[in-house]
Amino acid sequence: MDLATRLDRFPREHLARTPTPLDVLTRLGERLGPRVLLKRDDLTGLALGGDKPRKLEYELARARAAEADVVVTCGSMQSNHARLTTAAARRLGMDCTVVLSRDAYDEFQGNLLTVRLLGADVRVVDVEDHWALDDHVRAVCDELRAAGRRPHAVPISGTTPHGCLGYVRAGLELAAQLRETGERPDAVYLPFGTGGIFTALTLALRDQGFGCPIVGISVNQDSAGCSAGYHHWWAELTTLLGLGGEPPEVELHDEFVGREYGDPTEECLDAILLLARTEAVLLDPVYSGKTFAGFLAHHAAGRWSAGHRVVVLHSGGVPALFAYHDALAGHLARRG
Incomplete structure (x- = not known):
């Protein structure tokens, strides 16, 4: 094959x-x-x-199959992944929550501006390692489930098999x-x-x-x-x-x-x-x-x-x- x-x-x-x-x-x-x-x-x-839409074509197909109604992901303040995951979720009729690690590039500019325009629920956290946000994503997913939502978590950069x-x-x-x-x-x-x-x-x-x-x-x-x-x-x-x-x-x-x-x-x-x-x-x-x-x-x-x-x-x-x-x-x- x-x-x-x-x-x-x-x-x-x-x-x-x-x-x-x-x-x-x-x-x-x-x-x-x-x-x-x-x-x-x-x-x-x-x-x-x-690049992210190529990844999200397959990852969000899994979210749709699971009947998710909100996508949860993470990144830096100027995360391209946060911008494009929010856009992909909107295109497919889902909400999006993004957990962003606070850094020096926190102006209302660039990717952060587009994430806001697209209507993401933005959560800013302070971490030493920008790549160590999994626990925060899990906590947000737990919170959303408790509120009756059906979240689908996408890791940083959208990298999954x-x-x-x-x-x-x-x-x-x-x-x-x-x-x-x-x-x-x-x-x-x-x-x-x-x-x-x-x-x-x-x-x-x-x-x-x-x-x-x-x-x-x-x-x-x-x-x-x-x-x-x-x-x-x-x-x-x-x-x-x-x-x-x-x-x-x-x-x-x-x-x-x-x-x-x-x-x-x-x-x-x-x-x-x-x-x-x-x-x-x-x-x-x-x-x-x-x-x-x-x-x-x-x-x-x-x-x-x-x-x-x-x-x-x-x-x-x-x-x-x-x-x-x-x-x-x-x-x-x-x-x-």
Whole structure:
């Protein structure tokens, strides 16, 4: 049974506008040398776009099957996941409660503004670790059940075994686009947060015969943590799909995180300026900016040159730019 047939066994809601484009960044290529292709998952269509609708198509199908009437999830103050989960819940006729960890980006801007516009019930909590919100989500679900509601909990970033199926589908989509255009990439660069997207795309691309390096750029943890996450989600996803096999070798880089998750590093801000001024493409300061910072650092070190082809995933998150206006203004001033 092929991978597409295995995917078709799982219920899915249609939330993302797909296939998303695979754009050739001509101006950037002229400047750098290698041919750079951008997978535009910032253009999935739902409430300013991003990667999460692909995951939520499968995860919220489970919520609908369970007759849930409210989705509960969590994230940072400028969480793309909170924005898109709220939008997906609204699209499917459900309410949404989001638990947000208080941080420095709490202005009524960007993703936080859209979450409010979409009518989420927002609960702000103080935690030391932005990723440690599960207990708060469980408490909210208990409260809602006591009030007669039927909650469905979605973990941070929407990463569940079923959610990962969305990026298995995306990997098949990308593979088809590469075959159709005759492109054989020398590498694929992906952000690495929880590891769900990275693992699912790796599984699909390897299944489709693409053996080039899959390069993960961490946005939040060291390479050991990324490796553990990759192996965990590989086991979960292959079990769900009824597949065997060990996870293939991948590259995981943790040197672009900065001080913490969401830190707008100088390399990230430079990447945002470069893509804006060569391609009129806006990257975000948390995921795609860091991913491009990794690719650009490897290019500067001599890894990629004319004749190479590199694919980079744009996972969305552009609304967060507005909440980072101080960091961007300072960087623009420094760069003249």
